Amino acid sequence: DQQVKQNSPSLSVQEGRISILNCDYTNSMFDYFLWYKKYPAEGPTFLISISSIKDKNEDGRFTVFLNKSAKHLSLHIVPSQPGDSAVYFCAASAFQAAGNKLTFGGGTRVLVKP
Amino acid sequence: KAGVTQTPRYLIKTRGQQVTLSCSPISGHRSVSWYQQTPGQGLQFLFEYFSETQRNKGNFPGRFSGRQFSNSRSEMNVSTLELGDSALYLCASNDIGTSGRYEQYFGPGTRLTVT
Numbered sequence: 001d002q003q004v005k006q007n008s009p010s011l012s013v014q015e016g017r018i019s020i021l022n023c024d025y026t027n028s029m030f031d032y033f034l035w036y037k038k039y040p041a042e043g044p045t046f047l048i049s050i051s052s053i054k055d056k057n058e059d060g061r062f063t064v065f066l067n068k069s070a071k072h073l074s075l076h077i078v079p080s081q082p083g084d085s086a087v088y089f090c091a092a093s094a095f096q097a098a099g100n101k102l103t104f105g106g107g108t109r110v111l112v113k114p
Numbered sequence: 115k116a117g118v119t120q121t122p123r124y125l126i127k128t129r130g131q132q133v134t135l136s137c138s139p140i141s142g143h144r145s146v147s148w149y150q151q152t153p154g155q156g157l158q159f160l161f162e163y164f165s166e167t168q169r170n171k172g173n174f175p176g177r178f179s180g181r182q183f184s185n186s187r188s189e190m191n192v193s194t195l196e197l198g199d200s201a202l203y204l205c206a207s208n209d210i211g212t213s214g215r216y217e218q219y220f221g222p223g224t225r226l227t228v229t
Binding site: 046103 | 147158170204208213218219220221
């Protein structure tokens with residue numbers, strides 16, 4: 001039962017253009033969402049997050065949009081750079097009185113062409 | 115601050131053996147989580163430890179276990195290894211961020227190959 005899904009396994013985009021990564025979730029208890037970037041042979045690095053009380057969060061070239069009614073979020077990278085080529089994971093968590101558990105999507109491999 | 119350290123980085127084991135992986139979190143962080151990454155299943159949560167106590171557990175068989183020491187260092191153990199246990203095992207060092215929610219900082223992982 002995949003509670004977080006990234007339906008596009010890969011994405012190819014030209015340098016300077018916009019990259020749009022999508023993520024869907026099914027668990028209505030999720031109230032905090034994160035995007036991570038992963039290079040080969042390295043652990044994931046945190047990019048940006050959004051709380052369910054917001055519908056948009058922006059940090060530099062990265063913007064995350066949340067549509068709670070559709071249970072959908074997206075990550076926009078503008079402009080895309082060759083160094084953005086990596087695997088991107090969407091993750092979600094539900095508030096817990098104690099502790100922390102992230103549920104990850106399967107990842108989207110992004111290739112930015114020069 | 116030093117980052118998250120995981121040892122060893124690479125490991126080859128035979129079916130039926132057991133393995134112990136180690137994680138040293140960021141100094142001051144008391145929570146450590148473990149994840150398994152495989153091509154077919156993606157990143158899956160194994161368990162989380164806080165102050166030497168397991169407070170969250172994923173859906174993995176009892177062959178997967180862990181512990182945390184008083185200095186917050188954590189180990190995970192897999193007994194009776196199966197071919198399907200071949201994966202990248204990631205440790206995350208957790209701390210509450212400005213949002214009031216935990217922020218996770220991942221180590222480079224241990225690549226386990228079971229033959």
